[in-house]
Amino acid sequence: MTKKQKEILEKIVSKTPCKWIEESNKRFEEKEKYIGTFLDGYFSDKKVEFGMQYYSMLNNAIDIAENKWKQYKKQKL
Structure with a gap:
């Protein structure tokens, strides 16, 4: 197998669904x-x-956390 063929094979393998998953x-x-x-x-x-207030705050906190995550990812890129 030539060097070029190995490079092509590595590119194909690196993009397989398993690697992506x-x-x-x-x-x-x-x-x-x-x-x-x-x-x-x-x-x-x-x-x-723990109680009803907890569930209400949990939903709000999850929304805040997801927004913070998006900001973090933008800064990281």
């Missing part, structure tokens, strides 16, 4: 860790007890 999973895990850390800090600052 692995990269997608890594990005998802990074996002989940970021949002989880944000929520931990958010609720420890607010000192909210």
Whole structure:
């Protein structure tokens, strides 16, 4: 196999669905860790007890965390 053929094969293999899925999973895990850390800090600052107020604040906090994640990704690029 020539060097050129090896390069072409590596390009094809690097773009296979399995590779894409692995990269997608890594990005998802990074996002989940970021949002989880944000929520931990958010609720420890607010000192909210479990109940209806908790669910309302959780929905708001998730929205805030997702917006922060988008800002973080834009800055990272």
